[in-house]
Amino acid sequence: MFEVRYTDLAARIGRLETPHGAVETPAFVPVVHPVKQTIAPQFLKKMGFDLVITNAYITLKQYGDEARKRGIHDIIGFDGAVMTDSGGYQVLEYGSVEVEPADMAQFEKDIKSDIPIPLDKPTGYGLPYELAKEYVGTTLANCDTTLRTVGKTDAIWIGPVQGAEHFDLVEHSARALDDMGFQMMALGSPVELMEAYEFATLARMIAHAKKAIPAKPVHLFGAGHPLTIPLAIALGCDTFDSASYMLYAKDDRYMHANGTVRLGELAYLPCQCAVCASYTASELRSLDRDRRMVEVARHNLHVLKAEVDATKQAIMDGRLWEYVMQKARAHPKLMEAVQLFANDEFGYLAEGTPAFKEKAIFFFDAIDQHRPEARRYRKLVSEFASRKKSLVLFPEGEVHPFYSTRGFREIAKKFPDAQIATYNPFLGIIPAEISDVFPASHNVTARAERDVADYPTFVESLTGFVANNGFSDIMAVADPFMKQAIAEAKLKARVEDYSDHVIERL
Known part of the structure; x- marks a missing residue:
């Protein structure tokens, strides 16, 4: 019928x-x-x-x-x-x-x-x-x-x-x-x-x-x-x-x-x-x-x-x-x-949203952090378990996946025993190992100045990822958004900020 x-x-x-x-x-x-x-x-x-x-x-x-x-x-x-x-x-x-x-x-x-x-x-x-x-x-x-x-x-x-x-x-x-x-x-x-x-x-x-x-x-x-x-x-x-x-x-x-x-x-x-x-x-x-x-x-x-x-x-x-x-x-x-759509009342929208799409999804405004693809990816990250004791955070670039970039290779060479992750205001923390998973590998994000207060899901992703994996050392190439997030997550005392250094000097 x-x-x-x-x-x-x-x-x-x-x-x-x-x-x-x-x-x-x-x-x-x-x-x-x-x-x-x-x-x-x-x-x-x-x-x-x-x-x-x-x-x-x-x-x-x-x-x-x-x-x-x-x-x-x-x-x-x-x-x-x-x-x-x-x-x-x-x-x-x-x-x-x-x-x-x-x-x-x-x-x-x-x-x-x-x-x-x-x-x-x-x-x-x-x-x-x-x-x-x-x-x-x-x-x-x-x-x-x-x-x-x-x-x-x-x-x-x-x-x-x-x-x-x-x-x-x-x-x-x-x-x-x-x-x-x-x-x-x-x-x-x-x-x-x-x-x-x-x-x-x-x-x-x-x-x-x-x-x-x-x-x-x-x-x-x-x-x-x-x-x-x-x-x-x-x-x-x-x-x-x-x-x-x-x-x-x-x-x-x-x-x-x-x-x-x-x-x-x-x-x-x-x-x-x-x-x-x-x-x-x-x-x-x-x-x-x-x-x-x-x-x-x-x-x-x-x-x-x-x-x-x-x-x-x-x-x-x-x-x-x-x-x-x-x-x-x-x-x-x-x-x-x-x-x-940000409310749990509309969580059912995820049920019909495909797990993978051929075209990259677009991120524009704060409401987009609540789209089903982003929610699904943050949940995947919340279950990610790292055996590394150190964490290096790097802002997401234009090239996907992150592990294929020159920046990743430089960081891996400098910190061979560290968990390396990039970050995106909409997707949260993106571990290099799963940076090829949709939509981390299939998104286009509008460049703009963002207030972390409008992105509570990012702070949740950051604090959850750190807490779940028990990192002893955290190093971040922190853009202004990440600096706000670190302060909001009360992680400032634990994070060594490398934002004033270019990647080649890490």
Whole structure:
């Protein structure tokens, strides 16, 4: 049903098999109205969207038995995979819907939805804990009723995970749905979080859900802003839906790689999609409202698809961390979210990060000391046992591995009985013997003045390495960063500083 092909961080390029064909993930899932489609679903298929989502509750109200006879694919005119929402959005907006969970489940089965969602009770954002807990309980009861109603089916039934900012409820909800046997999960209530730019809370919600359901495919409701896509994918979301492409177009909002802008504010169109190649900014603004809305919506779809494809390529290249950090700099609230990657709560990102990458990884800022590759290497060093009594520390150079350099040979000649190690602010201490292990041998570090206070992992690596190996003598060619670290680690009295000597004179 779900086959994973490539991974990086918690992101997965996978293949989701449905009754109406395979869907490659990660995938943006455009929202299609079941009655009136401003953008034809077949146009979406030609663009490369193999999965769309529509509203089964509205379909039931508008078509009834006709939908049961024709099926949802004929109703909306789409021959690919169709996901159906059962009315949870209407429940969130209006408090309730005029249908019972069992009846809704049977209807979704009857219309042959490929990926149906049970009728849930969304918690939204800002709900008091006890009321949120009650809503989670209602959703779980509805989901149990749904599975009992539909029995065995070829469809991929989604378990809607609720709880929002109440993370223990998110974990409880996910585990309960997993125990029920749902094949795929969906994170509910993120729209209000994203509208409030509470990306840090959204990241934590995803992390707690993934803690409970690490393997199953995960859908994220309402994620339709190009800025949020790389973050959501990196955290482990496989599909995500939104009507943003059309909603923004109705408001003359033009998407671009780092956000949106009012069409009236553009002198130029910073895009070469089919729409933007056909108009100037002035010509696009001068179209009548309906035509302009359609054209901007088509452009917005191109931007969303391009963002998903760019993120997929970053996964393939082993550059997803770099790409997410690059995108996060487009908004302070996104940077606030990625700074959380330093916390143990996000340790699961290491599970999908390859042990080796063909391309060198990049180190720019302090947050990069927490990337999984660096964490993994520091752990390896923490288990390194040296039989030497003396330690020589030398700053990392441009050539890797360290033991192949002239500097290493000079030090080894001068101190034949010493443990020789280089050091890097992000990787910590690098013993010469394992300086060819990824990523010590495959990294490019930006040169900059750094404050050791921003690099606690380096101090931990230094003190741990010294303590674990019991060196009696420590000699260091100490750059300003290492001098700070020696002081911070309270090793100054034990270290003989050779920083004023060139290597040939050691």
